[in-house]
Amino acid sequence: MRNLSRRFVMCGLFLLFGFSFGCKNESKSTDDVTNLLLFRTIAGSSSATLTTIYNSSGVAGRDGTLSISDVSKSPGTLTVNGVSIPVTCCNTSFGLKFTTPVFSGITENTKFDAVFVSSAGVSYSGSFLYYILPTLTENIPNSFNRTIPSSKSSDFTVLSTHYYKYIPSSTVTLANVSGYTGNSSLSIGITNPTSTTDFRTFSSATNFSNTAYLKMSGAIVLTAGTTYDLKITNTGSTTVSYKIGVANQAISNGASCNIHTTYSRCVDYLVNDSASQADCALLGTYNAAQTCTGLALGTVVGRCTIPSATNIATIYYYSNGGAAFNAGTAATDCNAKSNSIFQ
Structure with a gap:
């Protein structure tokens, strides 16, 4: 009977110390995993960070790329605003790539929550910056009177750039933004979204107060009938409203x-x-x-x-x-x- 009691005591002590030792190791293991999760996903069951989209990514109807915290580049599905977007691999500079859909009913730049699930079943979450792409028609007035935040904000998710689709009818075009006030300056750029040629020529206010314009001619030769994207950026320190116009000949209806x-x-x-x-x-x-x-x-x-x-x-x-x-x-x-x- 004494031998049996002694055995129970020995087993109890073993379990007590063994369990405590195991808990200590488990705590250390958990800390290691927590640190590691800052850099990559473990065992396909935890979330990493979906970073912002680079360059023209996130512009409605345009090719986009995304970068995830996991060093692997696996295709999968990106879900934004309830829409599933196929993601392929890989863009050599920026990671995964996709085509940004045109979201119905969205009339201004918007930040959405996003989830990316790789083909391996790994899930990532984060934010998606969606830029609308309204069309500019040359030589006639338009109703655009948009507000644009400053690019100097410390919040990287501030959508301080506006994009417009423009199809010129000739090789020479004027683009102008005007009407903004305060301690701000707007700049204009133009890109060809379907070509490796990226003009990226910017103009700040030079001749007129609170006006920025760009004449596309000479070094910036446009091709009539080709689709371009005009990019407006607020390089000042305050949020402003502005009006925009494009023309290549006598304007009308104004x-x-x-x-x-x-x-x-x-x-x-x-x-x-x-x-x-x-x-x-x-x-x-x-x-x-x-x-x-x-x-x-x-x-x-x-x-x-x-x-x-x-x-x-x-x-x-x-x-x-x-x-x-x-x-x-x-x-x-x-x-x-x-x-x-x-x-």
Whole structure:
């Protein structure tokens, strides 16, 4: 009986110390695994970090790439906004790649939660930055009046870039953003999303306060009928609102300023707003709902489309009136203006 009791005591002590020792080792093992999970997923059962999408990734309808914390690059499925996106392997520079869908009903840049499940069954979670891609139509007004955050934010998930799809009808085009105020500066770039050629030419405000424009000609030769993406970035320190326009010839359907009697000119404004009214008030009569063509002021001998403080404007030159232009003098006057397009 004593031998049996002694055996129970021995077994109890063994289990007690053995269990304690095992718990200590288990705690150490758990710490090691926790540290390791910062770099990669273990046994396909835990979550790693889905990093942000590089460059033009996340733009609606455009090719994209994503980078995950696991060093392996396995294809799989990315789920964003309830949509499953096939992901293939691999882009040599940025990791996995996919085509960003166009999400229905999303009218502004949005940050979504995202989950990526690899073909090996490993699950990753994180954020997806989705950029809308509205279409710009040249030479006519548009309703865009968007707000853009500063790129200087410490939060890397701030969507401080806007994209627009643009299909030019000629090789020379003006693009302009205007109307923003405060301690900010906007820049314009253009890319060809279907080509390895990436123009990435930027222009900051140079000639006009609170205006940034880009003339695409010369070194930036566009191909008519080709799809391009215009990229607007807020390089300043505050959130601002702005208006955007593109033109490659005389604009239409905007407002106008009649300065014909004294100067033999009329100006069409792409943007009908208080800035255009104030600009016209210096010299002429503002017409919010009628273009220069509609005013029928005389014989037109030339047109000059230029970036302006109000966005984009077209100057009409007439052979009658106070200055009485001809084609030659009209061209000379237009060509003396920065980044002009004469017709």
